[in-house]
Amino acid sequence: VEIRVVEKVLGANDAIAAETRKLLAEHGVLMVNVMSSPGSGKTRLLQRTLARLSPDIAVAVVVGDICTTHDADRLAEGGTPVVQINTEPFGGDCHLAAHVVREAISGFDLGAFDLILVENVGNLVCPAEFDIGEDLRCVVLSVTEGEDKPVKYPLMFRVCDVALLNKIDLLPHLEYDRELALASIRSIHADIEIFEVSARTDLGLESWLDWLESKVYAKRDRR
Numbered sequence: 001v002e003i004r005v006v007e008k009v010l011g012a013n014d015a016i017a018a019e020t021r022k023l024l025a026e027h028g029v030l031m032v033n034v035m036s037s038p039g040s041g042k043t044r045l046l047q048r049t050l051a052r053l054s055p056d057i058a059v060a061v062v063v064g065d066i067c068t069t070h071d072a073d074r075l076a077e078g079g080t081p082v083v084q085i086n087t088e089p090f091g092g093d094c095h096l097a098a099h100v101v102r103e104a105i106s107g108f109d110l111g112a113f114d115l116i117l118v119e120n121v122g123n124l125v126c127p128a129e130f131d132i133g134e135d136l137r138c139v140v141l142s143v144t145e146g147e148d149k150p151v152k153y154p155l156m157f158r159v160c161d162v163a164l165l166n167k168i169d170l171l172p173h174l175e176y177d178r179e180l181a182l183a184s185i186r187s188i189h190a191d192i193e194i195f196e197v198s199a200r201t202d203l204g205l206e207s208w209l210d211w212l213e214s215k216v217y218a219k220r221d222r223r
């Protein structure tokens with residue numbers, strides 16, 4: 001009985017996600033779901049992405065947290081339209097579900113945007129299980145978390161299209177086996193895109209931005 005309930009809930013989620021995906025396709029808007037454990041640097045990376053992305057790309061942001069508008073405040077600093085979702089009033093979910101994301105983007109005039117960046121709730125497990133209607137899934141893994149996280153939390157790395165290995169500015173201070181970390185990611189998802197970056201110094205950011213921009217333009221051209 002329990003299993004049937006779970007299937008029903010996920011089935012409903014997938015149906016809403018499919019509607020969102022159709023709506024975004026009609027408008028040629030790319031949506032990227034950015035996930036990671038708490039503190040890997042999602043917000044800071046998105047701040048740097050917003051600051052450096054080509055100005056001909058119109059971006060909106062949706063950010064999910066259990067509590068507070070801290071991240072929305074940080075992401076709105078440059079004038080980007082931001083919607084904060086707080087999950088605490090709805091049971092404190094550790095992930096964003098398709099219906100809350102649909103609700104959040106319903107406030108945007110989709111014709112005016114090319115890209116929606118979604119910062120998911122900080123959690124390396126649950127967000128990987130919920131389709132929100134996104135085009136691309138991105139996992140941020142910081143070098144302070146340990147090289148083995150991909151093999152310990154494989155689903156996240158399996159479902160993501162791109163991995164951002166963040167905080168590489170800290171490498172001189174760490175005992176970090178870069179090759180092991182990369183091999184760990186590739187052992188779960190052989191052809192995942194990987195960019196090694198620092199959201200503090202902007203190191204490596206250019207390659208990530210080029211890749212993201214090419215995905216935005218491809219979707220916009222298909223409209």
Ligand SMILES: Nc1nc2c(ncn2[C@@H]2O[C@H](COP(=O)(O)OP(=O)(O)OP(=O)(O)O)[C@@H](O)[C@H]2O)c(=O)[nH]1
Pocket residue numbers: 036037038039040041042043044045071121122123166167168169170197198199200201
């Ligand atoms: N040295 C260094 N610090 C970073 C980098 N990226 C983020 N940080 C710091 O790491 C801390 C957490 O960064 P956030 O951007 O808040 O992380 P988050 O993933 O958004 O966290 P949650 O939203 O709570 O899950 C902050 O103090 C950031 O300034 C980086 O590339 N290098």
Ligand SMILES: [Mg+2]
Pocket residue numbers: 042043044071119
């Ligand atoms: Mg954040």
